[in-house]
Amino acid sequence: MAEVLLHVEHVSKSFPGVQALDAVSFELRRGEVHALVGENGAGKSTLMKILSGVYRPDGGRIVYKGREVRFQNARESAEAGIGIIYQELNLVPHLSVAQNIYLGREPRSLLGYIDDRKMNVDAARILRELNVDIDPAVRLNKLSISKQQMVEIAKALSKDSEVLIMDEPTSALTETEIDELFKVIHKLRSRGVGIIYISHRLDELKHIVDRITVFRDGRYISTSDYASIGMEEIINKMVGRKLENLFPERRNLPTERKLLEVRNIVHGTVLKGISFDLYEGEILGIAGLMGAGRSELARAVFGADPRDSGDIIREGRKLDIRSPSDAIRNGIAYLSENRKEEGLAVKMRLDQNVTMANLGEVSRRFGIISGARELEATRTYVEELDIRTPSLLQVINNLSGGNQQKVVIAKWLFRDSRILIFDEPTRGIDVGAKYAIYELIERLAREGVGVILISSELPEILGMTDRVLVLHEGSLTATLRTADTSQEEILNYAAGLGSLGAHGASAALAASASGAGAPGRNAAPGASAR
């Protein structure tokens, strides 16, 4: 058995209000690929940040190459030989590829200035090792996201790391690029590098992984040889509960009344003529892989993005929607997937956010806001949605993700929206708060609101919706009744394979069951932390 390279012993870490890690242990041997899996909030990212020196643990110890280490910052861990490839790109767009790879440790010439030639030659060698065709002198922002991801990997490799942490390295790569990456991983492994591999795509693990460790809710669950454990067992350990109980019971049926008819929406090559109907009291899911055009469809309907053609009809009347304010006036609301970037004014107060889309309602003549009416409205929704806040005048930044999401919902309820489009409403929200959001969505549908639910998590789609639209590369490939469909069927349509075929869908099924699906590159920063 190979030497143990890294040993995490009973490490704990808490943040205000969250025990992110509760005495977890983890072991990495020389020359192994060790997968670390768990749902969002399981504590994987927190552990990685501790290993890379970004956070310091509250308790427990880390033994690296036989010695206890306490990294004070990212530089120390990098110098010790622990490299990390983050899910989000950490590159400088305006520098060249080589400059990015050697950022902060540029090779110097004798006279002390930067030796560009050596830098480019070295970078080219590393890129060649990766088998990718990238010119080291080209500016980074000229590259596609997947190529940039390869640069990130090259950067980590260039540091001669003995431990390499990969956090969702394949989420933006194409099939061939993934194959290349796996070849590199094999090469590194045979060189004796220990690799910690974090991924939500359980199907890809079988190509590379030796052992697998499961975390759940900040706790260590188990470590097993990958060969000796089945997919189902892994998922059960990750989830730790029956999936059926995750969602509230649907207590109403959609009515026959059409609330919204969307006809032939086209936007460049992103949306290629999509039509659908939304009924009163319905929860309509939109499923699809990353880049399928789910959010884009919602944004086009809402007027947030322009559309080339297509009609939006409400109760028989064609709506002229050119901007969000047009949509809002017609009772349509959109809750963006990027809560902090697009949903909330985080520096402003709770009450100001709740009333932001409907200030007229709490204003007197000449647009003068009535503070009392504003507080009254805010109080109603704080109580109604059980928003946990010390004060109605709390600055939004200081609320938790789940509560922030409720504030966004409150904003649109206060606007009397009849059609609510939820885009990944539970991303980055902990399990308990998720259920509250689901209950709320269910209740809205019961009250006759038409809900569109965009989600990467298929269990969420299956557990919540009445019907599902499946998109593939900007086209609608299927409209399914949720009760009659399955994850396999949805995935087949999402992959553009047509009706149920074999094509490895069950492996991908496991991926989505892990509760993460395809994490977007532009996910809210808060979403991937903890």
Place this chain on the structure above:
Amino acid sequence: MSNEITREPTIAAEAESKAESKAPAGFGRKKFALDRFVIFGAFVVLFILFSVVAKNFFTMRNVLTLALQTSTVTLMGIGVTFTIITGGIDLSIGSVIALTGTVAVIAANAGMPIWLSMVMGLVSGIVCGFLNGIMVTGLRIPPFIATLGMMMVARGFVLTITNAMSKPAPDAFGHLGNDTLFHLSSKFPGIGYPVFIMIAVAIVFGFFLRKTRIGRYTYAVGSNEEASRLSGIKVSRIKVIAYIISGFCAALAGIILASRMVTSQPNGGISYELNAIAASVIGGTSLMGGIGTVAGAVVGSFIIGVLGVGLTMSGASFFVQQIAIGLVVIGSVSIDQIRYKKK
């Protein structure tokens, strides 16, 4: 409809909340007052300090002069605060001062009634602000660049039409800047009209920013432009309004300045925009947008004013004043930063 949803199950809760509705507004309002108190406290401390150090500082005559002199920076500071809150900046206001005052004087010399000539000046300032707003929203030019361009264009324009020469205005033009109300004796020479204008502008725009929808949207746009747009706020309109307010306030300052001198000042107001921005920042406005108040800008202006007058009367040179004001800007912002970090 969603109102129904939300009301229906909360009758009990609502009754409860009504029962305690005397306390409700309290719910956390005090913290805000404290933040602003710090800067106001600094002003008071400075004032007391100079009253002790410099003889004649704390005389009625001097205080009135101080208020009169500070009125221009205050007006500009109030205006520029609006643009900074939206996440922008207005560098053109120093030139706008020269332009608007000159336009008014030329109009008066051409035989227009004084009030109309002053309105002409105001209009020219509003036009400058409007153009700034169009450049920032329509052409999507970064505010720093757009208003830097306007600063040069407006200055060049006013120098061209006047050939860089100051011209005297009719005597009547000087009333606004030099006459006073409540003149009692030589000890109390009365309060200048500009001071009343400043107070009125501070109250009106302070109320506007704090209490009206457009004011609220100004903060929202600066805090999160995309979230504001997706909430149905017409972001461009709000920004244009902010630049118009900035232009208008600068125009008021320009007319007051020209009136006090009873001449046009094509070379006047150079680098005044920096004092106004400094005043706004000292008063707690964040250059990142979303944060700032009219009251803060007023207090910030007066800190600069008191420093200037106080140091002069203590015998310090103009150059030392520059150092002091610079340090106050740096100091006040670092205090803000430290305070935010703690949170």
